[in-house]
Amino acid sequence: MGGDLSLAPDELVLTLDGWLPHDPIPLPPDGRITELFRSVVEPIVLGVSREQEKLTLFDAEGSVPTIPGAVASTSWRPTAVLVGQHVEEGEALPQSQTSSAERGV
Numbered sequence: 001m002g003g004d005l006s007l008a009p010d011e012l013v014l015t016l017d018g019w020l021p022h023d024p025i026p027l028p029p030d031g032r033i034t035e036l037f038r039s040v041v042e043p044i045v046l047g048v049s050r051e052q053e054k055l056t057l058f059d060a061e062g063s064v065p066t067i068p069g070a071v072a073s074t075s076w077r078p079t080a081v082l083v084g085q086h087v088e089e090g091e092a093l094p095q096s097q098t099s100s101a102e103r104g105v
Helices: none
Strands: 003-008 011-016 037-048 054-065 074-076 080-083
Touching: 011 054, 054 074
Parallel strands: none
Antiparallel strands: 003 011, 011 074, 037 054, 054 080
16 A cells, blocks of 8 residues: 655654554444544554665554545554664664764763
8 A cells, every 4th residue: 555654853644545454443332333533553563665665663643444434545643763674563673783882872
């Protein structure tokens, strides 16, 4: 699926042509749907840019449809993006080749 990742100084936004796959939203006990979308947070989202770079988005917040149907696009706001590598959930983040002492930290 296509999409665009916008990197602005104050915000990261992934706009997808469609939606991220997710588990079905359970119906309320009374069977009445009161919202068309529900806010969710995906801890890890793996993707590939149009330039074929691997992307890992962390804590991406977005909305998923509560009923099946066609959704033209969805927006996801991650807290961070790692470009060039995929990191699976529970995996440690890659460490820099430079030690903290060499960086002056």
